[in-house]
Amino acid sequence: MTARSSALPSRFAGLSIKLIATISAVILLVEVVVYLPSLATYRANWLDDRLRVGVVGARVLDAVPDVMALPRNLTDRLLTSAGAYAIVYRREGQSQLIELANPVTPETVVTADMRQRDLPTLIMGALDTMLAGPGRTLRIVGPGDLDQTMVELLMPERPLRQEMFDYSRQVVILSLVLAILTAMALYLLASYLFIHPVRRLTENMLAFRQAPENGSLIITPSARRDEIGIAERELAAMEQDIFTLLRQRRHLADLGLAVAKINHDLRNTLTSAQLLSDQVATLDDPKVQRLAPRLVTTLDRAIGFAQSVLDYGRETSVPPVLAPTPIRPLVDEAAFDARLSGHPAITFSNAIPDTLVLSVDSGQLGRVLLNxxxxxxxxxxxxxxxxxxxxxxxxxVTGDQGITLSVADNGPGLPPRARDNLFVAFEGSARAGGTGLGLAIAREIAEAHGGHLSFVDQPVGTRFDLFLPRSLLVKN
Structure with missing residues (x-):
């Protein structure tokens, strides 16, 4: 058997690395999906903390009478703890302001309204903060601790953006570690359950292909009841069948060689006997003249049988070489070789149109028609x-599925005994002394072309149909 070099990939170059990469990618994708809501929640909590400081400042403002002013050091502490430039407290249409001694005039102000807490708004706000450049001022708006109250903070966005980047960095590191650990854990589990059994199957197929006659290489299936277990059992059965068939083929080849040698020697012996019988037939003895024709006929049949066995033994399974072939001239040639053309008693009719061209092996198809x-x-x-x-x-006849070539005669037809084993070598002959090899070879050639040869039962005569698929039809 010819063998092409097939190397099994290393443990981390086949399914293993693909499995690890796929698991890691899926985990990272899930982390990305989870990361956005998590980042939005982190930003919302950060802003809520600043609003709570603003609410404390508002309480301080409520505690101080209107005629009094807050001490500067107290307002500076409130603003410093909130990290804000100013705090505005609104209640019942009135506003109170706490600001730095040196007020800051922001250039770019972006508003974060914490009264809108739906997830898409929070995610869009988080992405806006992450993607925006530094230098923006953040205006945080949120409800106070009492009804009909509202608190506003004016502060730089830079601290929030920096903390969000730090948080994202931690999430990325944690995600990578989690992905790697999870992928390795799943890989070890999948390797035990799937990759190792599949690798065992692959290694066995490669080894058995190199030495299919080595019975020790037949895989021993496990007791698994899943698809891998079924594959192991089916592979073991297939390898057992191949091993058995190869041994049978070797035995049959040895037996065929012996039969060929016997036939060759027998044919030489029969040829010598035929020459002797021809000389005996010339004698004037009446008994010799009466028995000589029967002896000659018997020897001719024996020689023909021996020659047929030798020809069948030399048959090789060569795939057909397809080429566009006009069928009508091929039929005329086969009829001439079969001694039907110009036969003194038999009329031959070639009803194949001149336009029929098929992509076939002309030599092989000609043998079928000749037979x-x-x-x-x-x-x-x-x-x-x-x-x-x-x-x-x-x-x-051309049909939807293909082309059928019918060979029919108006003779006595086939006897029932011949029909039972019509395409079986050495058993399907319809005449005495025949081997039945012709129809067996013709059927093999038809099947090699993707078609089939069949016997059609009819009231008078004998008919064989050679079907060829429509794909072999060459359009003019």
Whole structure:
């Protein structure tokens, strides 16, 4: 058996690395999906903390009478703890302001309204903070601790953006560690359950392909009841069948070689006997003259049988070489070789149109037609005067599935014994002394072309149909 070099990939170059990469990618994708709501929640909590400081400042403002002013050091502490430039407290249409001694005039102000807490708004706000450049001022708006109250903070966005980047960095590191650990854990589990059994199957197939006659390489299936267990059992059964068939083939090859040698020697012996019988037939003895023809016929049959066995043994399974072939000239050539063209008693009709061109192996298809036409001629010659106007017809029918070439004669037909083993070598002959090899070879050639050869039962005569698929039809 020819063997192509096939190397099994390393443990981390086949399914293993693909499995680890896939698991890691899926985990990271899930982390990305989870990361955005988590980042939005982190930002919302950070802003809520600043609002709570603003609410404390508002309480301080409520505690101080209107005629009094807050001490500067107290307001500076409140603003410093909140990290804000100013705090505005709104209540019942009135506003109170706490600001730095040196007020800051912001250039770019972005508003974060914490009264809108739906998830899409929070995510969009978090992405806006992450993607925006530094230097912006953040205006945080949120409800106070009492009804009809509101607190506003004016502060730089830079601290929030920096903390969000730090948080994202921690999430990325944690996600990578989690992805790697999870992927390794799942890989070890999948390796035990799937990758190792599949690798075992692959290694066994490669080893068995190199030495299919080594019975020790037949895989021993496990007791698994899943798909891998089924694959192991089926592979073991297939390897067992291949091992058995190869041993049988070797035995049959050895036996065939011995039979070929016996046939060769027998054929030489029969040829010598035939020469001797021809010389005996020239003698004037009446008994010799009466028995000589029967002896000659018997020797001819024995020589023909030996020659047929030798020819069948030399048959090789060569795939057909397809080429566009006009069928009508091929039929005429086969009829000439079958001695039907110009036959003194048998009429041959070639009903194949000139336009029919098929992509076939002309040599192999010609052998099929020759065998069928030769069988028809021999059947009609054996019937003799029992058949009036003996005729052999080769016709063609094109259908949706393909083309059918029919070889029919109006002879006596096939006996039931011949029909039972029609395409079986050495058993399917319809005439005495035949081997049945012709139809067996013809069927193999038809199947090699993707078609089939079949016997069609009909009231009068014998008919064989050679079906060829429509894909072989060459359009003109």
């Amino acid at each position: 069928l036409l030769k069988n028809a001629r021999e059947a009609l010659e054996a019937a003799g005067a029992k058949v009036s106007d003996p005729t052999v017809t080769l016709s063609q």
